[in-house]
Amino acid sequence: MKIVLLNPPHTAIGSRIPDDHLPPLGLLAVGGPLIDDGHAVRLIDCEFGPLGFEEIVARVLDDCPDLLLIGHSGSTSAHPTAKRIASDVRMTAPSVRVIYGGVFPTYHWREVLSESGAFDYVVRGEGEETVRRLVRALSSLEPLSEVPGIAYRDDDGVALATRPTEAIANLDAYRIGWELIEHRHYSYWGGKRAVVLQFSRGCPHLCNYCGQRGFWTRWRHRDPVAFAKEIARLHREEGVELINLADENPTSSRKGWLAFLNAMIAENVPVQIVGSTRADDIVRDADILHLYRKAGVVRWLLGMENTDDATLKLIKKGGTTTSDRQAIALLRQHDILSMATWVVGFEEERLSDLWRGFRQLLSYDPDQIQALYVTPHRWTPFFGLARDRTVIEPDMRKWDYKHQVLKMKHLHPVVLFLSVKLIEVAIQARPKALARVLLHRDPQQRHSMRWYTRMGRRVWFHELYEFAFRRRHFAAGPSLEVFWGAPQEAEEESMLPPRRRHPSDSAAA
Known part of the structure; x- marks a missing residue:
């Protein structure tokens, strides 16, 4: 599958003032296993600029991706921006499915899925293995109910969550996708x-x-x-x-x-x-x-x-x-x-x-x-x-x-x-x-x-x-x-x- 990882621009003063930027580790940690699974993965780091909404959507849709994964380390304060991006992408290209991960959506998954149709799936907790399983299920049309650690809407539009996933026991089992930056x-x-x-x-x-x-x-x-x-x-x-x-x-x-x-x-x-x-x-x-x-x-x-x-x-x-x-x-x-x-x-x-x-x-x-x-x-x-x-x-x-x-x-x-x-x-x-x-x-x-x-x-x-x-x-x-x-x-x-x-x-x- 074609997958875009997106780090939304942050409004925090600390992100705007320094001339330095740090790479989004969480997205890179998810990207490595996805690349190893054979998917075509690219990263858009919207902190540079920062990018405006129109440019973000254009870059996301540049190669007609199947999935958009959005995550940010400051996920509470970044949520309004992530929601806006997801909504704009869905309005322009409804076929792109949007996955959302991070601390805030992990706990607020009910509101995330119920208040907006912008997000299709929420990854709850660590993402390395959960995202792999979710993408595998989406690729093979397997039932999402069998994927632990996610939340989604059922056929009636009701938000529900699967059983919790296990925390990763061996943190060295998943490599970071450094080639994405x-x-x-x-x-x-x-x-x-x-x-x-x-x-x-x-x-x-x-x-x-x-x-x-x-x-x-x-x-x-x-x-x-x-x-x-x-x-x-x-x-x-x-x-x-x-x-x-x-x-x-x-x-x-x-x-x-x-x-x-x-x-x-x-x-x-x-x-x-x-x-x-x-x-x-x-x-x-x-x-x-x-x-x-x-x-x-x-x-x-x-x-x-x-x-x-x-x-x-x-x-x-x-x-x-x-x-x-x-x-x-x-x-x-x-x-x-x-x-x-x-x-x-x-x-x-x-x-x-x-x-x-x-x-x-x-x-x-x-x-x-x-x-x-x-x-x-x-x-x-x-x-x-x-x-x-x-x-x-x-x-x-x-x-x-x-x-x-x-x-x-x-x-x-x-x-x-x-x-x-x-x-x-x-x-x-x-x-x-x-x-x-x-x-x-x-x-x-x-x-x-x-x-x-x-x-x-x-x-x-x-x-x-x-x-x-x-x-x-x-x-x-x-x-x-x-x-x-x-x-x-x-x-x-x-x-x-x-x-x-x-x-x-x-x-x-």
């Missing part, structure tokens, strides 16, 4: 040729706001040596200089992560690695952090979420402010940059809480910070806690963590926004922080920090402009439950647990 077009971290990869999927921790934990069902990791070899091949054959790990928590298994670090050191390739992890894991690995740096790790984003212990307890983060501060200090000792995420917008927050958070961030002394707004997902336990809160941002494209979407009891959106902007400037423009940007002893890290500072400055002014002239959402809207629907906490795990464990897990767990 031109590596020279993708970069990050200031123009370095880059790709996105996953060492692991899932997270073993219980943060009740996380929209990813249940999607992946169980934490699993790739074979450490095979993963290092793939990175080395990408560097030697494609010139890749930087790996952006898309894992929620790649360091969960100390033994597995240590095996990967040693394998990377053995490969001896000058590749830089950035990603996200937990402060607790950094503190746990204090004795091997020199291997992190030697293997190429140059920055960790630490999901601290909040600087208040009571709030951390509310969201079941599991960490502490003490371990957060200690992790940043340890990373700095080994010339690894730290980016601290700081989430605001909790219902009871006051200016005094923001002030305390600012002072706490100063004591942490991170190299970079990223301020985010609490954004609920219907399938998480946190949604049940926030179900009665008022929605003030009805545009789903803004549900990207960079916009306030829920009303607060004590702070007007203007007050919260300006407070966050001032805190960002105060943290990033401290003499100590500026000195690191200008005088860091590692020239590579100095380059990285200067790139991030330039990009952050552009984003900061863009956010001010958007807030002042483009946002008109301060009027109170419906409750969160009325806006999104009833909580789906019982459906949080999107797949069945893997039937068997990866061979290396027994040694690495």
Whole structure:
């Protein structure tokens, strides 16, 4: 079959401001198995430009495809755009069948299929094997009811889902379709040729706001040596200089992560690695952090979420402010940059809480910070806690963590926004922080920090402009439950647990 994989353009500020773009790993991961099955597959990455709707439809229909697969890593905020594209394609070429995948459609499949005829099928959970089975069924006219992990409309137009699929036990069993992209077009971290990869999927921790934990069902990791070899091949054959790990928590298994670090050191390739992890894991690995740096790790984003212990307890983060501060200090000792995420917008927050958070961030002394707004997902336990809160941002494209979407009891959106902007400037423009940007002893890290500072400055002014002239959402809207629907906490795990464990897990767990 002729199959088009499509990465829709995203409206998030972070996608528009930087001059760098990263390849869509999820679509490439699905594309590899489809190519191996003999299908003619091509990728359209609409982030470049970004492409307009008319051009997107023209490119999709360029060779009269049989199937269009749409997916995006920021699937909630990208949903309106994906829906528009699917509708335009269907209006122009009704014979093209549209498959939709990602976190948002996995849980909102009922609404996706019931509210619009634009999508024919929804892939729920991991897509590598499920898409292969779905395409095989469509090619041979087999009954869709026998394909696990999908949703579709029956002959009467009723949306229904098949039994859940199993999470993939062996993540190395499916190859990534790197041939679908031109590596020279993708970069990050200031123009370095880059790709996105996953060492692991899932997270073993219980943060009740996380929209990813249940999607992946169980934490699993790739074979450490095979993963290092793939990175080395990408560097030697494609010139890749930087790996952006898309894992929620790649360091969960100390033994597995240590095996990967040693394998990377053995490969001896000058590749830089950035990603996200937990402060607790950094503190746990204090004795091997020199291997992190030697293997190429140059920055960790630490999901601290909040600087208040009571709030951390509310969201079941599991960490502490003490371990957060200690992790940043340890990373700095080994010339690894730290980016601290700081989430605001909790219902009871006051200016005094923001002030305390600012002072706490100063004591942490991170190299970079990223301020985010609490954004609920219907399938998480946190949604049940926030179900009665008022929605003030009805545009789903803004549900990207960079916009306030829920009303607060004590702070007007203007007050919260300006407070966050001032805190960002105060943290990033401290003499100590500026000195690191200008005088860091590692020239590579100095380059990285200067790139991030330039990009952050552009984003900061863009956010001010958007807030002042483009946002008109301060009027109170419906409750969160009325806006999104009833909580789906019982459906949080999107797949069945893997039937068997990866061979290396027994040694690495």
